[in-house]
Amino acid sequence: MNEKKVKIVKRDTPGALDLAKKTVFLDFIKGLSITLRYNLSRSITIRYPDEEKWIPYPRFRGAHTLNRDEEGRELCVACELCVKACPTNCITVVPMEDDTGKGIADRVAKVWEVDLARCFFCGYCEDACPTTAVRLGRDYELACFELDKARKTKEELLKPQSVPEDFEGGIIVQAKLQRTKSGIKVKPNLWKKKEKK
């Protein structure tokens, strides 16, 4: 038979010091002082859509963006490496020949689409990209009412990002809730920083 060994932990008998602590409600006062300290400290709530917004760090992986070089030419050469690297098959690239100087080479993307409803923002596409054309940006408000809206086309992705690439991030800034016909947007004011503890 396998006898269970029960270790009996004997409680210390309350000494005079414990009794004294109890009579002056020491633990109680400790607890109250902690909550009072919290009560007087600043709240950590980010009043997100109304007044404040969190701007992520540059390493953040949000919605895709397609970059251009300094002369405004598309960096994408439609090599389709991102399509191959994508674990969820959410990127569609159709190449075409173009020698008008739209891209940096004579091969550009005719179609460059990403389905953000499928994408899980692993960032393999930007690792695979030989020309650093595709980057995961810092936009994170991606909710939409129709599934079609989650497919981002090349034209949309080529627009400049709301937060520039070289902006440091990791801060809370003042923001404004905007109601437009296409939906609700939270427009940050990047230079108005708000301090939080």
Place this chain on the structure above:
Amino acid sequence: MAEKFFFLMFAVVAVGSALAVISLKNPVHSALSLIACLLQVAAIFVLLRSPFLAVVQVFIYVGAVMVLFLFVVLVLNIKKAQLETFPKGRRWFAYAIVPVVGIEFLAVIFGKSFTATGYEAAVEEVKVATLGRALFTEYLFPFEVVSILLLAAMVGAIIMAKKRWD
């Protein structure tokens, strides 16, 4: 004038609710009527210039006794309790007792010993200090006897409530 009006109001409600106590089938409703009745009696005490008695009536009877009473009533099965009125065979006993007690009451009320003497003396409010002094000087012996009686009753109740006595 006003006093008479208030007295009649309280008295009518008190008698009405007292009737409700014995005529309502649901024990919880009866308890509620009894609370109303006791509150009316407290109000009549105020009219008799003894606010201390009125407040004690509310404090002890309405605030404590009735709560304990309800505590027991609430855990009863109401549907069962409603059905169990007086057993039918014993009714003749009640019919026999009621006239006797009624005549007795009427005799006391209309008899000579039951007059409202001393009502004039109580026009001023009874001070609590007077009451206390009387209790601890003049009526000290009855007071102590009652205290011991209550203590004995309390001890008895505890012993009866304790199931496993060893």
Place this chain on the structure above:
Amino acid sequence: MVDTAFIVEVIIIWIKVVVVALVLFSMPLALTWIERKVAGHIQVRLGPFRVGPHGILQAFADMVKMLFKEDVIPDRADRLLFKIAPLLMMVPVFAIFVAIPFGDKVTLPFTDRELTLYISDMNVGIIYVLAVSGLAVYGVIFGGWASNSKYALLGGLRSSAQMISYEVVMTFAAVGVVMLANSLSLVDIVRSQSGGFWHWNILYLPVGPVWFFIFFIAGLAELNRIPFDLPEDEGTLAAGYHVEYSGMRFAFFMLGEYVAMVSISALAVVLFFGGWDDPLGPFAFGIPPILWFVAKVMVFIYIFMWIRFTLPRYRYDQLMTIGWKVLIPISMANVLVTGFMRI
């Protein structure tokens, strides 16, 4: 027989009653907002923020919501008792304020009429307050029973046992104060403490603080507030006695609880913190006494909220142990000590 002085007196009492009732009715609106704000800040949140500046209109929004809610009465509930239970809870807590003194006599401007800042100075004031505050338990019991729900019934039973036990404790604390003040009238109790904070009952060493702690713990239990909020214990009873209530009837229960909190705070101030007395005594610099009273009551209300968001809930047997085996023996010993000190 009926002269003008009598009529004026009656009218003044009516005005006082109406003013006090209106203030008390509007109090819960402010207190729900304050309570949620205190809760928020203690938990490092902001609390309500969207209705009005800093969410100050939140309580009004809630009230509108409550008014338009469907009034649900459960099937097979006792309809009469279910309907009157919220009123049984509300009426006694309002009645307490008949006896509570907010200030001493003031002379009205432009006339030389003296006005007392209390509705009635009963010579049994403190027993009246204790007796009437004990009646609020009926709202809880009947509300719990009439709902025809086991959670509500258990909540009602718990609260009846709890309130009965702690009423004894609270009465003992009141006995202590009566021994210190030699009077049952709340106005006299306040007057006996006048002349600066070193005359207050809380500083009547060594028994004053003990009486205050006994009173305060009993008050927390009477109010069904954390750490003694077993009648509405969310974890085991959903919401306790008012689990079946909705809409305005639920709001009446809440109203009753908040006004009860104000009444216990006011009572603590009157019994132990000198009522309207200026804490600086002879060095006072002209703050009206009624403001001192309001300020002290507000501090107490904050303390109640502060405790609510600090402590966990006691177990039911612990609650009973604290009441019967700790507080009552301490108060009996304290009655003895106080008696010796007052000889």
